[in-house]
Amino acid sequence: MKVACLTGGGDCPGLNAVIRGLVRTVANHGGETIGLLEGWRGAIEGNFIPLDPMQTDEILPLGGTILGSSRTNPYKNEGLVQKIVDTFHSLKLDALVAIGGDDTLGVASKLYRDYKLPTIGCPKTIDNDLSATDFTFGFDTCLNTVMDAVDKLRTTAESHRRVMVVEVMGRHAGWITCFAGIACAADAIMVPEEEVDMAKICETLKARRAAGKKYGMVLVSEGAQLKGQDFITKDAEKDDFGHIKLGGIGTRVAKIIEKETGIETRDVTLGHLQRGGSPSAYDRVLGTRLGIHAGRLAIKKDWGKMVALRGLHIVAVPLAEAVGTMRTLYPEFLDEAGEFLK
Structure with a gap:
């Protein structure tokens, strides 16, 4: 069996763990794996590198992806989709494993639906907003990065008696903001799931200052909306998948x-810092497990599926059911965080 894999969309810690787990599993069953470079761009252009167990054995602690990534959307042009199909056949592939978020997996799902291309998906995003899986690798490392940054900001905020506003990633869902807010004892959190009432937040900050707290810490998702206002964006330009470039809400707040x-009050945007660095132990284990099970699906020729974490188990779910619907923050987490935000 000859399996190709690619990593698309935004990078995150744990991608190399998936690649390593996939390569080892396929090799254990007598197959070979190649890596398509820079996401769907590599599939379109036929750019790849061979991958073997010894070559990938030491990539586990590395952040990012050894294959590179891009936000290439082949469905913007029908001719590009055909090039992927041609690449698949010219390289004599038996399976294609796409490791990515909703956009990347959406392409994989369409390729299986429209061309019966034997695709398998592996969910990736630091935002933790993919449906059909309980958690995505990269999320835990991102939380620890945010927590470390906020802990450092707290000391300067207290020294200068300031409020610090920290803008974190989260286009459609507030998983990062809510979990990091709980972990960092934030005075306020702002998430896309709830319209932001600035008057209430300002009253909370004033009340805490009056009660003797010498600083304030506020976390805000890039995709949060202030009451009565539209999304705050960097510019009107959109990426290949039609997403506007968010950013700037921290400064406004x-x-x-x-x-x-x-x-x-001062603001800090953590930006791509949240995507970087060596993966945590949790993300190394989760990424490895997902890579192993993606490889096993390929060996079994169980196409059109995505590997997912359900409880403590890795299961296979239909790709078509796993994409297209963002998983927003569960209300219970906001309710729990709310005990400290009154």
Whole structure:
């Protein structure tokens, strides 16, 4: 069996763990694996590198992806989709494992639906917003990165008696903001699931200052919306999948807080820092397990499926059911966080 894999969309810690687990499993069953470079771009252009167990054995602690990535959308042009099909046949492939988020897996699902291309999906996103899986690798490492940054910001905030507003990733869902907010004892969190009431947040910050707290810590998702306002964006340009470039809400929120409370306020955008670094132990294990089970699906020729974490078990779910619907933050987590935000 000859299996190709690719990593598409935003990178995250744990991608190399998946590649390593996949390569080892396929090799254990007498097959070979190649890596298509830079996501769907590599599948279109036929650019690849061979992958073997010894070559990938030491990539486990590396962040990012050894295959490179891109936000290439082949379905923007019908001719590009045909090139992927041609690449598949010219390389004499038996299976294609796509490792990515909703956009990358959406392409894999369509290729299976439209061309019966034997595809398998592996869910990846630091946002933890993919349906059909309980958690995605990269999320845990991202949380630890945010927590470390906020812990450092807390010391300077307290020294200068300031409020610090920290903008984190989260286009459609507030998993990062909510979990990091709980882990960092934030005074306020702002998530896409709830319209932000700045008046209430400012009152909370003033009340805590009056009670003797010398600083404030506010976490806001890039995709949060202020009451009565549209999404705050960097510019109107969209990527290949039609997503606008979010960013700037942290600065807007900081200005409002300083104006309404009279407390000196600064903002920090963590940005791509959240995607980087060596994966945590949890993400190394989860990524490895998902790679192993993706390889086993390929060996069994169980196409059109995505590997997913359900409880403590890795299961296979139909790709078509796993994409297209973002998994937003469960209300119970907001309710629990709310005990510390009153």
